[in-house]
């Protein structure tokens with residue numbers, strides 16, 4: 001993918017489905033928080049992309065969803081973003097990573113997502129880790145480890161399981177405190193609201 005004349009970091013987008021950003025829904029077509037000034041930034045580090053994933057997670061939290069956000073990066077560019085939408089869609093598979101992976105073939109023109117990295121605020125579950133393997137994601141970088149359901153090396157190691165057709169390189173625990181804090185804040189608020197309702 002190359003940056004076109006639009007000067008945006010997200011020049012390509014899937015047809016609008018209204019849910020995955022970069023989809024022409026107007027949510028992410030321009031600068032966000034001063035993040036995108038139209039210039040290529042080839043030397044951005046992992047933290048930059050994780051901060052973008054955290055902003056996606058905040059979108060989920062603002063909508064009352066469990067705050068998990070993810071971005072896909074190819075050649076240093078964020079090419080798609082997504083966040084958890086299980087409640088909105090009433091769909092247990094509407095995890096940030098799975099929706100992101102489902103949107104990518106329209107952007108890169110192939111189901112094989114070689115050379116694409118996914119930054120996600122929480123360790124992928126079995127379903128999402130499996131989708132990363134099957135779609136040949138190069139690398140997953142996640143924030144919060146999930147001792148109960150994390151399948152990128154913590155509870156299970158689906159991304160690195162010997163004998164799989166493909167192994168996904170894993171970087172665990174990037175900006176873990178920030179990612180965990182967002183999670184904990186969300187659940188504190190949910191519990192407080194539940195208590196208010198009872199009283």
Ligand SMILES: [Zn+2]
Pocket residue numbers: 095096097098124125126127128129
């Ligand atoms: Zn998942």
